[in-house]
Amino acid sequence: MSDNKYKRHTVTAALPYANGPLHIGHIAGCYLPADIYVRSLRQRGKDVAFICGSDEHGAAITIKAQKEGVTPKDIIDKYHGINKEAFERFGIAFDIYDRTSSQTHCETAQEFFTTLNDKGYFTIQESEQYYDEKANQFLADRYIVGTCPKCGNDSAYGDQCEKCGTSLSPTDLIEPKSSITGEKPVLKKTKHWYLPMNDHEEWIKEWIVDGKLEGEQHHDPKEWKTHVLGQCKSWIDQGLQPRAMTRDLDWGVPVPVEGGEGKVLYVWLDAPIGYISATKDWAAANGKDWKDYWQKEDTKLVHFIGKDNIVFHCIIFPIILKAHGNYVLPNNVPANEFLNLEGAKLSTSRNWAVWLHEYLDEFPGKEDVLRYVLTSIAPENKDSEFTWKGFQERNNNELVATLGNFVNRALVLTNKYYDGTVPARGELSDYDKEVLEAMSTFPAKIEKLIESYSFKEAQIEMMNLARLGNKYLADTEPWKLVKTDPARVETIMNIAIQITANLAVVMYPLLPNTAEKIQQMLKMDVLDWGLSGDADLIKTGHTIGKAELLFEKIEDAVIDAQIEKLEQTKLSQQAVEPQKDETSFDDFMKMDIRIGTILAAEKVKKAKKLLQLTVDTGIDKRTIVSGIAEHFSPEEIIGKQVSVLVNLAPRKIRGIESEGMILMAEDKDGSLSFISPTKQVTEGSTVR
Ligand SMILES: Nc1ncnc2c1ncn2[C@@H]1O[C@H](COP(=O)(O)OP(=O)(O)OP(=O)(O)O)[C@@H](O)[C@H]1O
Numbered sequence: 001m002s003d004n005k006y007k008r009h010t011v012t013a014a015l016p017y018a019n020g021p022l023h024i025g026h027i028a029g030c031y032l033p034a035d036i037y038v039r040s041l042r043q044r045g046k047d048v049a050f051i052c053g054s055d056e057h058g059a060a061i062t063i064k065a066q067k068e069g070v071t072p073k074d075i076i077d078k079y080h081g082i083n084k085e086a087f088e089r090f091g092i093a094f095d096i097y098d099r100t101s102s103q104t105h106c107e108t109a110q111e112f113f114t115t116l117n118d119k120g121y122f123t124i125q126e127s128e129q130y131y132d133e134k135a136n137q138f139l140a141d142r143y144i145v146g147t148c149p150k151c152g153n154d155s156a157y158g159d160q161c162e163k164c165g166t167s168l169s170p171t172d173l174i175e176p177k178s179s180i181t182g183e184k185p186v187l188k189k190t191k192h193w194y195l196p197m198n199d200h201e202e203w204i205k206e207w208i209v210d211g212k213l214e215g216e217q218h219h220d221p222k223e224w225k226t227h228v229l230g231q232c233k234s235w236i237d238q239g240l241q242p243r244a245m246t247r248d249l250d251w252g253v254p255v256p257v258e259g260g261e262g263k264v265l266y267v268w269l270d271a272p273i274g275y276i277s278a279t280k281d282w283a284a285a286n287g288k289d290w291k292d293y294w295q296k297e298d299t300k301l302v303h304f305i306g307k308d309n310i311v312f313h314c315i316i317f318p319i320i321l322k323a324h325g326n327y328v329l330p331n332n333v334p335a336n337e338f339l340n341l342e343g344a345k346l347s348t349s350r351n352w353a354v355w356l357h358e359y360l361d362e363f364p365g366k367e368d369v370l371r372y373v374l375t376s377i378a379p380e381n382k383d384s385e386f387t388w389k390g391f392q393e394r395n396n397n398e399l400v401a402t403l404g405n406f407v408n409r410a411l412v413l414t415n416k417y418y419d420g421t422v423p424a425r426g427e428l429s430d431y432d433k434e435v436l437e438a439m440s441t442f443p444a445k446i447e448k449l450i451e452s453y454s455f456k457e458a459q460i461e462m463m464n465l466a467r468l469g470n471k472y473l474a475d476t477e478p479w480k481l482v483k484t485d486p487a488r489v490e491t492i493m494n495i496a497i498q499i500t501a502n503l504a505v506v507m508y509p510l511l512p513n514t515a516e517k518i519q520q521m522l523k524m525d526v527l528d529w530g531l532s533g534d535a536d537l538i539k540t541g542h543t544i545g546k547a548e549l550l551f552e553k554i555e556d557a558v559i560d561a562q563i564e565k566l567e568q569t570k571l572s573q574q575a576v577e578p579q580k581d582e583t584s585f586d587d588f589m590k591m592d593i594r595i596g597t598i599l600a601a602e603k604v605k606k607a608k609k610l611l612q613l614t615v616d617t618g619i620d621k622r623t624i625v626s627g628i629a630e631h632f633s634p635e636e637i638i639g640k641q642v643s644v645l646v647n648l649a650p651r652k653i654r655g656i657e658s659e660g661m662i663l664m665a666e667d668k669d670g671s672l673s674f675i676s677p678t679k680q681v682t683e684g685s686t687v688r
């Protein structure tokens with residue numbers, strides 16, 4: 001199907017899960033390639049909707065909330081805010097960054113569920129599922145942990161082993177445990193709505209393998225990535241199974257049909273529908289009709305994701321869209337493989353990451369450096385690795401030495417020789433003609449590569465154009481000819497300026513900030529794709545602005561500091577503090593530890609770490625100075641029962657007599673918590 005057949009594009013990027021901040025793996029895997037693709041379409045004047053938002057449902061959110069002692073809403077509000085801002089600062093140009101907790105989404109997802117239910121696409125099955133009797137809760141997906149039957153990882157989840165990537169169901173786990181209470185779960189009957197994917201196997205297979213839908217060619221399967229097709233085929237070959245589309249949880253989109261009370265939609269049914277609800281919100285705010293972007297045959301739908309989301313976007317979501325009726329299916333799902341960091345898998349829970357928001361704080365104005373490096377190493381067809389040394393080398397040797405150097409020379413010399421007024425070309429040498437001819441071939445090459453999701457190759461071509469310019473100036477040496485052959489230099493500088501302007505245009509999807517800087521320096525009105533390849537993109541007599549450096553060298557010290565930061569992470573992840581030397585029972589018994597209640601608390605003046613506490617120890621009411629002011633506010637700890645070492649020799653701290661010590665547990669990350677009894681006890685109760 002030729003691309004001109006499509007009147008508009010709907011481009012989605014995986015909804016990031018709102019339980020943590022974004023790291024460079026997310027960016028390289030999904031958001032940067034999507035952004036390059038969309039910017040290229042917009043630059044070519046295409047009608048595009050670029051859709052994303054936070055995925056805010058599912059067990060991983062509720063578990064995190066329970067762990068932190070806050071509500072799920074607190075978690076999603078926090079990370080939705082952080083991630084939305086990081087995307088904006090980094091320059092991922094979504095048309096909308098919505099949320100699946102929105103009203104529109106709830107209605108849209110429920111409408112899907114009801115329609116599929118009414119059409120008879122679900123089967124209701126009763127089965128035995130794990131249940132935590134202590135927490136009174138069924139344990140779906142991440143609520144259950146155990147040993148992976150495939151690789152032996154002892155912290156595999158009920159839906160997936162993150163170590164070997166196998167998708168699991170809770171009953172596959174060896175020695176399952178509740179992740180809420182650690183209890184051994186019992187089996188209990190419950191009913192769920194299942195999507196019998198096996199009923200759809202035949203058409204899904206034809207659609208994926210042959211690109212055919214209802215007998216007609218839908219897309220060219222040769223345009224899909226080999227690893228994407230491979231993963232899909234392996235799922236199909238294993239035989240598609242019925243999959244539960246509901247969960248016994250209280251956080252999510254409520255199941256809208258009779259008998260569904262207390263249940264919510266499965267998060268992987270809910271999340272992709274989020275693309276549609278976000279499109280509705282965007283369309284409503286912009287005077288568009290959302291249906292055009294999802295229900296018209298002349299819409300090209302493309303999903304950008306990482307490889308762990310392939311089955312959901314290539315099999316489950318298409319089944320749901322087709323079963324519902326009226327929706328287009330994706331033309332392509334150009335999933336990337338995974339990015340690793342300095343020899344290990346990126347991990348949010350192990351804090352092994354370069355966080356996007358931290359990069360933006362620590363490398364201000366260097367958004368394009370990260371874009372450049374991540375595209376250079378993009379895991380387009382196999383896993384790849386980010387290293388800080390590699391980051392430095394690509395910046396210094398490629399961006400500074402080639403791209404920045406060429407553009408700077410072209411602008412500086414034009415300003416120096418002609419006060420910034422672009423000279424005319426005289427007679428062209430064979431070499432000039434060759435260079436202009438070569439320059440004209442880049443736009444078509446780059447466009448084709450971007451259209452086929454080969455962003456890494458497209459960037460290499462963009463750099464080849466910069467290399468062409470660099471070599472042209474190095475070969476022609478205008479600085480040597482300026483005294484002896486000024487007419488020749490006019491031609492050379494005209495050509496150098498044309499290459500610079502062309503570079504700005506073809507660079508825009510890849511490095512938009514740099515492209516816009518060049519645009520400003522050259523005083524170009526627009527960076528329309530249609531202009532590229534033109535040898536008279538900048539007219540003779542046009543006056544350009546001053547040259548500013550596009551990139552700067554990154555010094556070793558900066559890189560070493562980043563490597564040191566990762567080393568620290570490794571250290572802090574290491575085993576707990578080693579055990580102290582043996583002590584006798586008698587020595588231990590000398591310590592008098594009691595449960596006391598904090599009656600009053602106030603900050604100690606001019607000491608930012610200290611709180612002055614009044615504690616009822618049961619024995620007396622006494623003053624204790626404690627170094628916890630950076631962790632707790634006075635208001636939040638009043639009334640708390642805590643453990644107090646009461647017979648510690650009194651000591652003056654900042655002039656205040658402190659009689660005892662409050663015992664605290666210190667976590668790896670330095671956070672503190674009180675050692676409190678699990679039920680209210682009488683003050684003065686002993687601890688031993
Ligand atoms: N290291 C990585 N390399 C490439 N893509 C990634 C990487 N990590 C996540 N992604 C992709 O980013 C998108 C959003 O990720 P999501 O919010 O679901 O987090 P995740 O996969 O659970 O990551 P993490 O476990 O690191 O938090 C998904 O499409 C996912 O495949």
Ligand SMILES: [Zn+2]
Nearest residue numbers: 148151161164
């Ligand atoms: Zn495993």
